[in-house]
Amino acid sequence: xxxxxxxxxxxxxxxxxxxxxxxxxxxxxxxxxxxxxxxxxxxxxxxxxxxxxxxxxxxxxxxxxxxxxxxxxxxxxxxxxxxxxxxxxxxxxxxxxxxxxxxxxxxxxxxxxxxxxxxxxxxxxxxxxxxxxxxxxxxxxxxxxxxxxxxxxxxxxxxxxxxxxxxxxxxxxxxxxxxxxxxxxxxxxxxxxxxxxxxxxxxxxxxxxxxxxxxxxxxxxxxxxxxxxxxxxxxxxxxxxxxxxxxxxxxxxxxxxxxxxxxxxxxxxxxxxxxxxxxxxxxxxxxxxxxxxxxxxxxxxxxxxxxxxxxxxxxxxxxxxxxxxxxxxxxxxxxxxxxxxxxxxxxxxxxxxxxxxxxxxxxxxxxxxxxxxxxxxxxxxxxxxxxxxxxxxxxxxxxxxxxxxxxxxx
Amino acid sequence: xxxxxxxxxxxxxxxxxxxxxxxxxxxxxxxxxxxxxxxxxxxxxxxxxxxxxxxxxxxxxxxxxxxxxxxxxxxxxxxxxxxxxxxxxxxxxxxxxxxxxxxxxxxxxxxxxxxxxxxxxxxxxxxxxxxxxxxxxxxxxxxxxxxxxxxxxxxxxxxxxxxxxxxxxxxxxxxxxxxxxxxxxxxxxxxxxxxxxxxxxxxxxxxxxxxxxxxxxxxxxxxxxxxxxxxxxxxxxxxxxxxxxxxxxxxxxxxxxxxxxxxxxxxxxxxxxxxxxxxxxxxxxxxxxxxxxxxxxxxxxxxxxxxxxxxxxxxxxxxxxxxxxxxxxxxxxxxxxxxxxxxxxxxxxxxxxxxxxxxxxxxxxxxxxxxxxxxxxxxxxxxxxxxxxxxxxxxxxxxxxxxxxxxxxxxxxxxxxxxxxxxxxxxxxxxxxxxxxxxxxxxxxx
Numbered sequence: 001x002x003x004x005x006x007x008x009x010x011x012x013x014x015x016x017x018x019x020x021x022x023x024x025x026x027x028x029x030x031x032x033x034x035x036x037x038x039x040x041x042x043x044x045x046x047x048x049x050x051x052x053x054x055x056x057x058x059x060x061x062x063x064x065x066x067x068x069x070x071x072x073x074x075x076x077x078x079x080x081x082x083x084x085x086x087x088x089x090x091x092x093x094x095x096x097x098x099x100x101x102x103x104x105x106x107x108x109x110x111x112x113x114x115x116x117x118x119x120x121x122x123x124x125x126x127x128x129x130x131x132x133x134x135x136x137x138x139x140x141x142x143x144x145x146x147x148x149x150x151x152x153x154x155x156x157x158x159x160x161x162x163x164x165x166x167x168x169x170x171x172x173x174x175x176x177x178x179x180x181x182x183x184x185x186x187x188x189x190x191x192x193x194x195x196x197x198x199x200x201x202x203x204x205x206x207x208x209x210x211x212x213x214x215x216x217x218x219x220x221x222x223x224x225x226x227x228x229x230x231x232x233x234x235x236x237x238x239x240x241x242x243x244x245x246x247x248x249x250x251x252x253x254x255x256x257x258x259x260x261x262x263x264x265x266x267x268x269x270x271x272x273x274x275x276x277x278x279x280x281x282x283x284x285x286x287x288x289x290x291x292x293x294x295x296x297x298x299x300x301x302x303x304x305x306x307x308x309x310x311x312x313x314x315x316x317x318x319x320x321x322x323x324x325x326x327x328x329x330x331x332x333x334x335x336x337x338x339x340x341x342x343x344x345x346x347x348x349x350x351x352x353x354x355x356x357x358x359x360x361x362x363x364x365x366x367x368x369x370x371x372x373x374x375x376x377x378x379x380x381x382x383x384x385x386x387x388x389x390x391x392x393x394x395x396x397x398x399x400x401x402x403x404x405x406x407x408x409x410x
Numbered sequence: 411x412x413x414x415x416x417x418x419x420x421x422x423x424x425x426x427x428x429x430x431x432x433x434x435x436x437x438x439x440x441x442x443x444x445x446x447x448x449x450x451x452x453x454x455x456x457x458x459x460x461x462x463x464x465x466x467x468x469x470x471x472x473x474x475x476x477x478x479x480x481x482x483x484x485x486x487x488x489x490x491x492x493x494x495x496x497x498x499x500x501x502x503x504x505x506x507x508x509x510x511x512x513x514x515x516x517x518x519x520x521x522x523x524x525x526x527x528x529x530x531x532x533x534x535x536x537x538x539x540x541x542x543x544x545x546x547x548x549x550x551x552x553x554x555x556x557x558x559x560x561x562x563x564x565x566x567x568x569x570x571x572x573x574x575x576x577x578x579x580x581x582x583x584x585x586x587x588x589x590x591x592x593x594x595x596x597x598x599x600x601x602x603x604x605x606x607x608x609x610x611x612x613x614x615x616x617x618x619x620x621x622x623x624x625x626x627x628x629x630x631x632x633x634x635x636x637x638x639x640x641x642x643x644x645x646x647x648x649x650x651x652x653x654x655x656x657x658x659x660x661x662x663x664x665x666x667x668x669x670x671x672x673x674x675x676x677x678x679x680x681x682x683x684x685x686x687x688x689x690x691x692x693x694x695x696x697x698x699x700x701x702x703x704x705x706x707x708x709x710x711x712x713x714x715x716x717x718x719x720x721x722x723x724x725x726x727x728x729x730x731x732x733x734x735x736x737x738x739x740x741x742x743x744x745x746x747x748x749x750x751x752x753x754x755x756x757x758x759x760x761x762x763x764x765x766x767x768x769x770x771x772x773x774x775x776x777x778x779x780x781x782x783x784x785x786x787x788x789x790x791x792x793x794x795x796x797x798x799x800x801x802x803x804x805x806x807x808x809x810x811x812x813x814x815x816x817x818x819x820x821x822x823x824x825x826x827x828x829x830x831x832x833x834x835x836x837x838x839x840x841x842x843x844x845x846x847x848x849x850x851x852x853x854x855x856x
Binding site: 015024025026028029031188192193195196200203342381382383 | 414415416417418420421447451452477478479480481484567568569570593594596597599738741742743744745844845846847848850851854855856
């Protein structure tokens, strides 16, 4: 029997430039605004929701709040009594929530699932938050006592490329420039007002300080507050819903394929394992290819664009060859040729990605799928990839540790 | 977003013209250096011009400080009008005028620009309210075809809302080009407005600010800023905003509107006499060390508009307004509609006054449709992206249409026909039609 289909009915994203602490708002307001926004946007009554999955990395640390599945029930009286849960896999938490929700739909348990990716991070100072993020690595071995451990780990990813294939930082600066430029087209991007150009990204002064080896501020995605919500549905529910909103079921996007792998936690162990491999992070590669196989696609030419996990410019540089846009080690060719531009051959991060749109950790995987949904339904506005039918996401937790990928399309 | 051109269209508008050199006139002023800094993000060469080279240097130093990027200095040159204007303007793709808000001063400058500009160069003015058509009156056809208003808000590196104003003779293709350039290269949220006094944003925004200043004469600044505070849909309170923009700028804008138009809210646009008197004594807001509020050490002191004196905020008694606490609490939990319902139903004359100001904002904004912008969306976008205020449509949607109509009626203000019609039809459609813009961000819990 073929696997039952999982439909994506749409969703909602908060403006990732917002600072909810400055707005004097409680964590529950973030949850509430995201979920209610999605209900309104998708014209779904709260009573229709059958189950909810919340992706979140570290609300216990940032907000002194756990049990986030239970918080979902606070959004609407109709949610009291629903089956809910919370999922954590560092920066891939949102995708893990999506995987759990879609698996339950495939199993026939529920017809309509609400998936929430959420993180509030502006509650603490940058260095304190940096230490919290260190718990996504093997904390006492890789992060304890290290200021900003993650830029350093992803700096080492760049160094590994440099060692194996050579890496010119100019291409990293260009990746930063492109993400910032795309973000200017996205009304919910964190950095849409920020000053950036390639020359600035390349500058090696205090205006662009080093934070971890070759990683400078312009190479980093920034922490922020945000929530992204999508509704996933079974075919039965999607048909009923489509009729109600005057759409055809064939026009509703589906999750066509997914990939999910977890590599060893420490960066040095991952790199040691891949020494003989042409890919620096082979588990990331197989996550991507698994998603194609399940979607019945052959390669990257079958998707019209990608929302990838550019927590740092080096992670996007890695994604370029892992997606097979170039041969391994030759990602720079795609950067130089302009293939990654919104109207290029292989658009990456038309939304601005994590660097441009912002990276509220637990929200990112859901935000990526939502952006994929907007693209394949022609609703991405100024950052629309013309004629997009299939989009792929890549969401990574830790230093390339948990990877998840979805293909969404019609 | 609805109303936003698609990327393919913007790219088409952008094709066929390159901006390699921008010359900013008046580059020592706040808008001059702020705009020049913004241009350096995307343009390889930006020339800061001012009356003297030293003044232009000061502008450049301020721009570097504002943006903190080495590309501001590396892409910029400086010069004076007397020594460098002719050669710089002759080479410019965009001449960007940011002189004092004075028609004659600007017109004299355009006289000099016209003599040396290339026939294909764009001339833009950052004026916040002078008439685009008047500014280019009597100039050559080429000048008029290439002339338009590009009104950045202060500070341009933070506020993306920008008004784009064509004159009667402006080449429509150039207007499209400037919109595409501003959106794609400078990250602007562009709103096209008609050439009416103060355009859309300042027309609507300063009406509200001036009404707050008028109320302050009786109620005092603390109470006014509390009543028209963040809970009503804004990040910054109105009188603190006037202090920030400067009383002189405030006066220039409201006087301009008051003199040139006699609309239904004419009286609310008259500058209060106490402000004019205090300005004669040098009170200009933050830039003169204080306005409605001033810091002495760590203590905030508040103006007494009747006497011109100041007293510590702690010594000022204001009525208890528990409804504001309640609204703020609901906002902090993300319950914006419930919060605004509490505001609508709050008893007492203070709450009624606050509702009158907000009703005035809604009424005035909707009455400007067709005059300042083509649709309410333009006003919504500039109030959101230019002032960081809840757009009028967002307020109407949040209150409910019938409730909004009733609120305007109770305030004794003219109800915009579009509101009456929407309330009567009972259709659930919202006025605010930008689904990608969060409305919650405008309701600050404070």
